[in-house]
Amino acid sequence: MTIPSIRLEDLPEEFPVFPLSGALLLPGGRLPLNVFEPRYLALVEDSLAAGRIFGMVQPDKRLAKGETGPGLYRTGCLGRLSSFSETEDGRYLITLTGLIRYSIVEEVEQSRGYRRVRGAFSGFAADLEAPARSILGPDRQLLLDASKRYFVHAGVDANWEAIGAMSDSVLVVTLSMACPFDPEEKQALLEAPSLPERARVLLALLEINAFDDNRGNDPKAS
Numbered sequence: 329m330t331i332p333s334i335r336l337e338d339l340p341e342e343f344p345v346f347p348l349s350g351a352l353l354l355p356g357g358r359l360p361l362n363v364f365e366p367r368y369l370a371l372v373e374d375s376l377a378a379g380r381i382f383g384m385v386q387p388d389k390r391l392a393k394g395e396t397g398p399g400l401y402r403t404g405c406l407g408r409l410s411s412f413s414e415t416e417d418g419r420y421l422i423t424l425t426g427l428i429r430y431s432i433v434e435e436v437e438q439s440r441g442y443r444r445v446r447g448a449f450s451g452f453a454a455d456l457e458a459p460a461r462s463i464l465g466p467d468r469q470l471l472l473d474a475s476k477r478y479f480v481h482a483g484v485d486a487n488w489e490a491i492g493a494m495s496d497s498v499l500v501v502t503l504s505m506a507c508p509f510d511p512e513e514k515q516a517l518l519e520a521p522s523l524p525e526r527a528r529v530l531l532a533l534l535e536i537n538a539f540d541d542n543r544g545n546d547p548k549a550s
């Protein structure tokens with residue numbers, strides 16, 4: 329898991345956000361996005377011209393809708409555009425690499441239809457540090473076994489040789505982002521204070537969902 333080199337003092341106070349239910353970006357993770365709405369095409373274009381940085385955040389269905397759209401969870405993850413291509417029909421295919429989590433202090437004036445926030449990074453400085461290769465210890469095999477049960481239950485094939493070769497930190501980030509958990513569950517993974525704690529949350533979710541036949545996600549941009 330490689331986090332692009334960036335210093336806390338270099339992070340912007342205000343930045344665009346892409347609200348998307350069911351999409352999880354974690355520090356060091358890589359999130360592919362198919363961008364087609366005009367306001368998010370504008371967001372990507374403006375980000376390319378200004379540091380290539382914007383934030384991902386999920387709408388919080390518990391909150392009332394405001395003037396700018398659905399209420400948002402307070403915690404999101406800032407990312408940097410690490411790849412970009414344009415399709416013949418005008419869509420952007422991008423990859424966002426996670427940098428650091430942030431707390432939304434307040435929403436600020438929109439730009440070209442997309443939402444912007446003032447963010448705070450206090451409490452998340454450790455996201456910028458290179459993670460230790462081993463964080464799971466004996467729990468690694470528990471996590472791998474739970475993952476296999478989950479994927480079998482979901483009818484999903486996986487490259488277990490490649491998964492087994494991942495470092496602990498890459499394994500936790502990859503599984504957390506790839507598994508189609510509910511938005512509330514993805515938010516719990518994002519808000520876990522540390523990688524070891526995120527691993528514990530992930531293990532619990534894998535075990536619960538491996539025996540749940542009533543799953544369903546409907547990711548929507550807001």
